[in-house]
Amino acid sequence: MKISEVTTLNKPYIRVSKGKKKIDIPIIPKLVLLPPSRMNLRKYAFVGCESIRFNFKGKIVKLNWAFNHNRMTLYCTSGRQAYSWNNIKVITVSGANGKKEHLVISRKAFGDETERRRHKRYPIARNVIILQGDNKFPATTVDISYGGVGITVKKQINLIPSQPIRVDFGDGISVPVRLVRSTFRGDGSELFGCSISSTYRPEMAKILRAEEAIEIGVKRNPKEKEDAGWSQTSIKRWH
Incomplete structure (x- = not known):
């Protein structure tokens, strides 16, 4: 290309x-x-x-x-x-x-x-809530995979990558995510790319198509610890 x-x-x-x-x-x-x-x-x-x-x-x-x-x-x-x-x-x-x-x-x-993706992305539009501290931001998913989710919000919101972030998908599914990138789009909205720990594959499998979940056979590993959010050592401004 x-x-x-x-x-x-x-x-x-x-x-x-x-x-x-x-x-x-x-x-x-x-x-x-x-x-x-x-x-x-x-x-x-x-x-x-x-x-x-x-x-x-x-x-x-x-x-x-x-x-x-x-x-x-x-x-x-x-x-x-x-x-x-x-x-x-x-x-x-x-x-x-x-x-x-x-x-x-x-x-x-x-x-x-x-090759940069481990998991196939599915173009799923779903209303979600982004949670950080006492703040709640309504948003919509653009795509979802077993290892991440793309989320768009209509207006700029102040998310702090170093603090824990959760996404509430509804139906009792709420998972912690890491904010890995964000961009502003031409219509004034903002797009967030979030990573999800493999610990929460079963929760993501409930959202994705049932036949794909069965094919991959995702299983939750009880020994994996909950992802507390963005690691401060992962991203720092060095200028």
Whole structure:
């Protein structure tokens, strides 16, 4: 797959890493027309994108040039296959319309085939409640798997990744989750990507299709401890 072919349907995101620290930041691709003065960029493969913002400890942070000094990898999916571009950079240029535009650039046009998902995602829309402390936020699921869930909220909410988070699916099913990434969408809503411990596979199996649960034969391991939420050592800002 070519990097220029990446669209929102491919659910692209950038993984920024430094040592053992890492953070996944979804991006929203867009068409960017370059002026003749920037034709030197033609030697790179690139895809345009909206201004990259993400929720970090309840604050909106923009991806800036400082992140380019760390290792960044672009990931996306196409069908059942995943692709990656290593050592990408994010730059700001003046487009043909004179406005500031953002580009994700790579020295390779075609991505390497890779595998990043352990579980199949099911496009299930279900009303849920996000719980953190005394706060309750109504939300809707976008997709659900045995190991995670994508959730969208209509307006910005301040979730703190370092504090425990639970998702109430209704029908007596409430599980702790880890917030692994978030992104703002064009309609003003926010999308959260959450990871779920394997301890809670039986609960997720009740939500997913019964025949898939039987095929996989999920069983809860009583020795596994409850996931208390996001580990503070898992994500820190290092700039």
